Amino acid sequence: MNRPIRMISTRGESPAVSFTEAMQRGLAPDGGLYMPDPIPTLPRSFWNGLAGASISEIGAAIATGFGSDAEESQKLEQVARTAIDFDAPLVRLSDTLYVLELFHGPTLAFKDFGARFMARAFAELDSGEDQDLLILVATSGDTGSAVAHGFYNVPGTRVCLLYPSGRVSPLQEKQMATLGGNITALEVDGAFDDCQTLVKKAFSDAELRNELRLSSANSINIARLLPQSFYYVRALAQWMELDEHIYPPRFVVPSGNFGNLTAGLMAARMGMPTAGFVAATNANEVVPDYLKSGIFTPRASVETLSNAMDVGNPSNFERMLHLFEHSVDQFRTGVTGVSFSDEETVEKISEIYQTYGYIADPHTAVGLLAAERASTPETPTVVLSTAHPAKFGDVVSPAIGQEVPVPARLAECMNREKQSTRISTEYSEFRDRIRSMSN
Ligand SMILES: *Cc1c(COP(=O)(O)O)cnc(C)c1O
Numbered sequence: 436m437n438r439p440i441r442m443i444s445t446r447g448e449s450p451a452v453s454f455t456e457a458m459q460r461g462l463a464p465d466g467g468l469y470m471p472d473p474i475p476t477l478p479r480s481f482w483n484g485l486a487g488a489s490i491s492e493i494g495a496a497i498a499t500g501f502g503s504d505a506e507e508s509q510k511l512e513q514v515a516r517t518a519i520d521f522d523a524p525l526v527r528l529s530d531t532l533y534v535l536e537l538f539h540g541p542t543l544a545f546k547d548f549g550a551r552f553m554a555r556a557f558a559e560l561d562s563g564e565d566q567d568l569l570i571l572v573a574t575s576g577d578t579g580s581a582v583a584h585g586f587y588n589v590p591g592t593r594v595c596l597l598y599p600s601g602r603v604s605p606l607q608e609k610q611m612a613t614l615g616g617n618i619t620a621l622e623v624d625g626a627f628d629d630c631q632t633l634v635k636k637a638f639s640d641a642e643l644r645n646e647l648r649l650s651s652a653n654s655i656n657i658a659r660l661l662p663q664s665f666y667y668v669r670a671l672a673q674w675m676e677l678d679e680h681i682y683p684p685r686f687v688v689p690s691g692n693f694g695n696l697t698a699g700l701m702a703a704r705m706g707m708p709t710a711g712f713v714a715a716t717n718a719n720e721v722v723p724d725y726l727k728s729g730i731f732t733p734r735a736s737v738e739t740l741s742n743a744m745d746v747g748n749p750s751n752f753e754r755m756l757h758l759f760e761h762s763v764d765q766f767r768t769g770v771t772g773v774s775f776s777d778e779e780t781v782e783k784i785s786e787i788y789q790t791y792g793y794i795a796d797p798h799t800a801v802g803l804l805a806a807e808r809a810s811t812p813e814t815p816t817v818v819l820s821t822a823h824p825a826k827f828g829d830v831v832s833p834a835i836g837q838e839v840p841v842p843a844r845l846a847e848c849m850n851r852e853k854q855s856t857r858i859s860t861e862y863s864e865f866r867d868r869i870r871s872m873s874n
Contacts, residue, residue, distance in 0.1 A: 438473075439503050439504065440471050440472070440473065440500065440501060440502070440503060441453065441471075441472055441473055441503060442454055442456070442457035442469040442470065442471055442472070442657060443469070443470060443471075443472040444463035444464075444467035444468070444469060444470075445463075445466050445467040445468045445469075445753045445754055445757040446463065446465040446466060446469070446753075447465075447469060448464075448465035448467070449463040449464045449465040449467065450589045450819055451472065451617060452505060453503040453504075453507060454471075454501050454507060454511065454560070454657065454658075455507060455560040456546075456559065456562075456743070457469040457657045458529070458553070458556060458557070458589035458656060458657055458658040459561060459652050459656075461650070461653060461655065461656050462655060462854035463497075467753065468655050468750065468753055469657040469659075470500055470754055471701075472847040474701060474705060475497075475500030475501060475502070475705065476500075476694040476704070476705050476706045477496060477497070477705050477706050478546070478706075479618045479706075479840050481496060482707070482708065483666070484671045485671060485675055485681050486672060486674040486675035486676050487571075487667050487673075487675075487676055488521075488547075488668075488669075488673075489669075490519050490521075490522055490523060490665055490666065490669045491515065491516045491519055491520075491552050492513030493665050493668045493669055493672065494516065494518070494519055494552075494662065494665040495512045495515045495772060496526075496642060497515070497517045497661070497665060497668065497785070497817030498511040498514065498515035498661060498662075498852035499511055499515075499662060499706065499869070500705075502804065503567045504517045504846060506694065507560070508543050508557045509667065510560055510675065511556070511560075513559060513660070513667070514552060514556045514559050515552065515607055517524075517555060518552040518554075518555040518556075518662065518765045519548060519551060519552065519662065519665060520551075520552045521539045521540045521668040522538050522669070523536060523537050523539065523548075523669050523670065524539070524652065524673070525673040525733065526793070527668050527675065527677075527818065528568070528787075528791045528793060529547075529791070530815075531586075531772040531812070531813060531815045531816060532812070532815075532816055532818070533670075533674075533684065533815070533817045533818070533820050534793070534795075534799065534803075534817070534818050534819075534820045535666065535670045535817050535818070535820060536820045537819060537820055537821055538668060538820060538821070538822050538823040540581075540584075540832075541584040541585075541844070542577070542580045542581050542583075542584050542610050543823035543825070543826060543844065544577050544580075544581055544821065544822050544823070544826070544846060545666075545695065545819070545821045545822070546577055546581035546582075546661075547584065547667060548576055548662045548665065548708065549581070549584065549658075549659030549660070549680055549694070550578075550581035550584065550585030550652070550659065550662055551584075551585040551588075551612070551655060551659065551662075551728035552555075552585075552658060552659070552662035553585065553586075553652060553658040553659050553662075554582075554585035554586040554589045554592065554652075555589065557570075557586075557589070557591075557592060557593055557658070558589045558590055558592060558656045561591075561633050561834065562591060562635050562689060564591070564642050564648065565593060565784050566647070566648050566704075567591055567593050568591060568592050568593070568648045568650055568874075569592075569593050569594075569595060569647050569650070570582070570592060570593070570594045570595070570649075570650050570651065570652050570653060570868065571588060571595050571597070571634045571638070571649060571657055571869070572596050572597070572634070572653075573594070573597045573598075573627065573630035573631040573633070573634045574597070574598050574611070574630070575595055575598070575599065575602070575603065575626075575627040576598075576603045576604065576607040576743075577607065577685075577743055577822075578653075578654065579596045579598055579603075579607070579611045580607060580611045582594060582596070582652045583596055583599055583611050583614055583618045583620070584610070584614070585652075586618065586652075587614050587616060587617065587618055587709075587719070587749070588617065589617070589618060590619050592617060592741055593617045593618075593619070593872065594617060594618045594619065594622065594652075594874065595607055595619045595868075595869055596611055596612075596618070596619070596620045596621065597621045597623050597630035597633060597634060597865075598611060598612075598621075598622060598623065598627075598867070599623055599625060599626050599627045599630055600622045600623060600624050600625070600720070600857065602626065602627065603781075603807075603841050606817065606826065606845065606848070606849065608850055608853065609612075609825045609851060609853065610848055611853055612840070612852075612854055612855040613848065613852060613853060614855060615854050617833060619657075619856070619868075619872055620854065620855035620856070621828070621855060621856055621857065621858050621865070621868065622855040622857045622858070623857075623859075623860060624857065624860060625793075625859075625860040627754060628821075629860040630678060633649070633860065633865045634863060636862050636865075636867065637649060637865070637869065638651070638868070641832055643869075644699065646829055646870070647861075647869065651763070654692055654750070655694075655750050655751070656694070657693075659694065660694055660701070660751075661697055661698075662753075663694060663695055663697075663698030663792065664698045664699070664701050664702040664705065666819075667686065667698065667699050667701055667702040667707060667709075668705075668707055668816055670684070670686075670817050671683070671684075671707060671709075674817070679815075682710065682814070682815060683709050683710055683711065683712050683754065684709065684710060684814075684815045684816060684817045685710040685712070685713065685809065685814050685815070685816045685817070686709060686711075686712050686713070686816075686817050686819065687712075687713040687715055687803075687805045687806045687809070687816055687817070688713065688714060688715060688746060688802065688803045688819050689715045689716075689744060689802040689803045689818075689819060690711060690714050690715060690716055690722065690742065690749070690796045690819055690827045691743055691744030691745065691746040691749065692717075692746050692749045692751055693714070693722065693746075693749040693750075693755060694751050694756075695819065695821070696712060696714055696751070696755070696770070697754045697755055700712065700755065700758050701710055701758075701771070702759075704713060704758070705712075705724070708847060709763035710814050710815075711769065711770070711771070712769060712770045712771075713770070713771050713772070713806070713809055714726075714770055714771070714772040714773075714805075715742050715772075715773055715774075715775070715776040715802045715804065716744060716772065716775075716779075716801065717739040717740075717745070717774065717776075717777070717780070717801055717803045718737050718739050718774065718776060719739070719744060719745055719746055719747055720772075720774035721733055721734065721738060721747060721749065721752075722749065722752065722772050723765075723772030723773055723774045724768065724772075725752075725763070725765055725772075726763075726770065726771065726772040731752065733747055733748035733749075735747050736748075736858075738768075738826075739777050739780075740777045740780055740781065740797045740827075741777075741780060741797040741798045741800075741801050741831050743822065744798060744801070744829075745797060752811055755770070756807075763773075771810075773804075773805045773808050773809075775801050775804045775805070779804055779805070780797050780800045780801055781800075781830065781833075782799045782832050783795070783800040783801075783804050783836075784796075784797065784801055784830070784831055784834040784835065785834045785835060786801055786837075787800065788834070788835040793826060794831060794835060794839060795820065795831075796820070796821075796822045796824040796826065796827045796830075796831060797831070798820075798821045798822050798856060799818065799819075799821060799822070799824075801816040801822040802819060802820070802821075803818055808816050812850065823842065823845075824839045825839045825840065825841045825842060825845055826845070828841075829839075840862050856868070
């Protein structure tokens with residue numbers, strides 16, 4: 436008999452809880468991040484029979500292992516089966532170079548995996564309450580649109596997004612602020628930090644918390660991390676159908692907050708065969724620096740063209756340390772790290788297009804650079820592609836010398852009417868707004 440799976444804090448000072456409790460809390464009371472203990476492994480028969488398995492079959496097999504009891508396991512399996520209704524296709528560029536496209540979800544970003552699963556997990560595991568759950572999200576762009584689409588029309592939930600006026604791209608604004616229904620977008624007269632401050636004030640407002648069921652959907656939530664392991668295994672399922680699949684591939688992960696890479700490390704702990712992981716970053720290179728020096732020095736982020744990876748103090752670093760038992764030597768055997776400049780990134784977009792006719796977005800290009808730089812170039816490599824190039828047309832089009840074709844889903848969204856409400860940075864105004872929107 437295995438002992439039941441519980442979620443423990445990376446800081447070890449909070450009680451172990453069920454998946455549902457960890458999801459509701461987001462952050463553990465001691466300030467740590469939740470991790471499964473032990474990490475549920477899948478049997479050899481699962482890995483041997485993986486060829487061609489769909490992402491929902493894989494998700495169901497993984498998610499069921501995260502439940503603390505039979506009922507929670509069954510609900511998680513159900514969520515995984517229905518939440519991820521889009522694929523992660525593996526595209527071959529050469530005998531040794533593959534791209535795993537993670538941008539086929541509703542907002543064409545890989546954050547759709549986490550957001551859709553989390554939304555449905557809340558609906559399924561947090562049910563039986565009279566009052567709607569109100570999710571507050573401060574966003575500077577992509578997370579907000581993925582969360583909005585993930586929760587759109589999910590029963591028992593409402594989402595309030597706060598974004599800085601004039602500081603998100605027109606496309607991001609359309610993706611966030613045109614849904615209506617249970618999604619409310621507030622355009623804040625201020626910067627992203629002001630949005631974040633308003634949300635923090637609401638969470639520490641005892642009176643408001645008494646009245647409303649508030650929750651957050653931030654990237655450290657275990658319910659966003661878990662589904663990100665599914666697509667690594669889906670990559671392997673496609674890999675096993677290829678002729679040259681004898682050796683398991685290495686995964687290159689364009690990284691910012693390191694949730695994506697952490698999910699890959701978890702998949703490996705579940706038993707997934709792999710030749711290892713490469714952390715690819717832009718100039719925000721705290722993790723590659725840590726792997727070099729053994730010292731982690733968080734710093735202010737710097738702006739780059741691959742801006743979804745502009746993170747100077749990645750929160751999931753704590754989870755990776757936990758996985759590697761705080762040993763830099765262990766860390767180095769599991770992960771190598773490399774960083775690249777904006778100039779190299781643009782050059783790579785152009786080169787990949789000329790060589791393979793493939794259009795990569797700036798984040799994916801950082802990954803492709805890392806694949807080329809990695810040692811043992813003969814090792815087959817899968818680069819995770821985190822965004823559709825059309826979302827970064829201003830960088831990609833000049834690099835390839837032509838317009839990036841815009842998928843119908845994005846083009847259609849640009850024609851929709853913006854429905855956001857403008858508010859000041861005054862807390863009382865925000866508070867009145869969210870009071871009036873719940874039930
Ligand atoms: C969020 C994001 C990343 C970084 O992912 P992490 O899990 O934070 O490392 C990379 N690319 C794109 C396009 C993203 O939106």
